[in-house]
Amino acid sequence: MMKNKGILIIIAILAMAIVALVFQDIRKSSIEKRSGGDFIYDVEAYKKVSPTLISHKETRQLLLDCSKPGGVFVYNNTIYFTADDELYIIAADGKQKKKLAFHSHINDLAVNDDAIYLLYDNHLEAYSHDKELIFNTEKENEKSVFTSLVLKDGAIFVADAGNKRILRYHTDGNPAGEFEGTGAKGENYGFIISSAYFDMDVNGDNELWIVNTGIHTMQHYSGNGDLKSSWKQTGINIEGFAGCCNPAHFAFLPDGRYITSEKGMVRVKIYDQKGNFESVVAAPEKFMDNGHAPDVAALDNNTILLLDYDKKMLRFFEQLEK
Amino acid sequence: MSDNKYIDRRNFIERSFRIGLGAAVAGTAGYTLLKLTRRSYVWQIDPFKCTQCGRCQTDCVLPVSAVKCVHAYDLCGYCDLCGGYFKPDANELSTAAENQLCPTQAIKRQFVEEPYYEYIIVEELCIGCGKCVKGCTSFGNGSLILQIRHDICVNCNECAIARVCPSDAISRIPVDEPYIIKGDFSFTNKS
Structure with missing residues (x-):
């Protein structure tokens, strides 16, 4: 027993x-616990940013009721941005002043005392501040993709990503020439633009800066297209720009530092006037995976504005106290 | 009086042959028509849903996965620093094995002209792990994608990879459009 x-x-x-x-x-x-073995490429490590490198915090978001945001521009500390075919004018505190509707999607814009300049895929239109048409330019060829617009010395500069060139117009809309870029050391291969990201801006010293995204280089050109200076940052780590087309957007802070925005692993960073990495405004965790690079602009108090194409928001980032 | 229904042997055999032949022709035509009109399906990966988890390499029933990397050249930036070719910590942009992300060196880097480089997939060496696809998607234009190659795939009733795919990126698609390739939208959308 x-x-x-x-x-x-x-x-x-x-x-x-x-x-x-x-x-x-x-x-x-x-199934949930199975992994792909030893062949997984973990890019998560590159999305993490040390808190000591973060210089800004997000303070406000404006949700946009649109299918596709366009561009953002600051003039006299007033924010102008476009979404679909509409132009929004808002104060620095986020209060809406005006909303104007136009005929089709606007890619980018620039503003001065005389006019509001709107950039479409293959042409440019100028309106008075009361929305009266001043001029519209001839449509460029079907390969054109206009991506960026700046005003400098009484001329209008337009970046054409499709044809990899900069077009120049008089303020009455008549063409005033064009130029192709050069390599980082003056090589004659021009602008290397492999997707529809081709940005430029004018800093406080009235210098025209254009990003040659394919070689991760910021280039300073004269109005005639002569390369004056440049700086380059290549690398997948936080200090550099990676991939085929970065930085996809950039703008200047009032003191001349660069705000850069990258696509793919989306991150927004600040570089000093000499092109040395300084800090991170927004880490990849703030954005959607493999997202679009947000358009950038800055207010007088160093608040950085990001026009987020994926989340369809205008986002405000204020500087952290040191 | 009754009808004489007698058929002689010769007539009977002739008639039988005619009926048989007619049935065979009609059957063949019907079968062909059915084959032509019925849509067959094959398994394929949607590159817009794929998260490059690595399971295509480990879960295919074949000894070496039928999933291979495919290059959509019209999306490629032909970059010197290619996120799909180089390890993030590569000590230099050269073809040295220690700098390559691909565990089997299945991508060939070829100089075109300054500053362009072409990247060619050596399919025989590709194991479908998707490391290069992840690198290209995270840092580049996303021109490298994973696709099931139908000259290798045995088209199982239930695809072993589809069963474990975390993003439901694998589904059956009509055999007359057997691949889902990215591309041809680089200048119509900000990609």
């Missing part, structure tokens, strides 16, 4: 052990 009891206990223990093993095996091999 005792002997049978012992055998029964051993069998029960063995059965329990088998059940435990089977359970553990099922748990381990459940």
Whole structure:
């Protein structure tokens, strides 16, 4: 009797052990827990940014009821931005002043005392501040994709990503020439633009800066297209620009530092006047994975504005106190 | 009086052959028509849903996965620093094995002209792990994608990879359009 009891206990223990093993095996091999083995490329590490590098915090978001935001521009500390075919004019505190509707999607814009200049895929239109048409330019060829617009020395400069060139117009809309870029050291291969990201801006010293995205280089050109200076940052780490087309957007802070915005692993950073990495405004975790680079602009108090194409928001980032 | 329904042997054999031949022709035509009108399906990966989890390499029933990297050249930036070719910590932009992201060196880097480089997939070496696709998607234009190659795939009733795909990126698609390739939108959308 005792002997049978012992055998029964051993069998029960063995059965329990088998059940435990089977359970553990099922748990381990459940679909959710399975991984792709040793061949997974973990890019998450590159999305993490040390808190000591973060210089700004997000303070406000304006949700946009639109299908596709366009561009953002600051003039006299007033924010002008476009979404679909509409132009929004808002104060620095986020209060809306005016909303104007136009005929089709606006890619970018620039504003001065005389006019509001709107950039479409292959032409440019200028309106008075009361929305009266001043001029519209001839449509360029079907390969044109106009992506950026700046005003400098009484001329209008337009970046054409499709044809990899900068077009120049007089303020009455008449063409005034064009130029192709050069390599980082003056090589004659021009602008390397492999997607529809081709940005430019004018800093406080009235210098025209254009980003040659394919070689991760910021280039300073004269109005005639002569390369004056440049700086380059290549690398996948936080200090550099990676991929085929970065930085996709940039703008200047009032003191001449650069705000850069990258696509793919979206991140917004600040570089000093000499092109040295300084800090991170917004880490990749703030954006959608493999997203579009937000357009950038800055207010007088160093608040940075990001026009987020994926989340369809205008986002405000204020500087953290040191 | 009754009808004489007698058929002689010769007539009977002739008639039988005619009926048989007619049935064979009609059957063949019907079968062909059915084959032509019925849509067959094959398994394929939607590159817009794929998250490059690595399971295509580990879960295919074949010894070497039927999933391979495919290059959509019209999206490629032909970059010197290619996120799909180089490890993030590569010590220099050269073809040295230690700098390459691909575990089997299945991507060939070829100089075109300054500053362009072309990247060619050596399909025989590709194991479908998707490391290069992840690098290209995270840092570049996303021109490298994973696709099931139908000259290798055995088209299982239930695809073993589809069963474990975390993003439901694998589904059956009509055999007359067997690949889902990115491309041809680089200048119509900000991609």
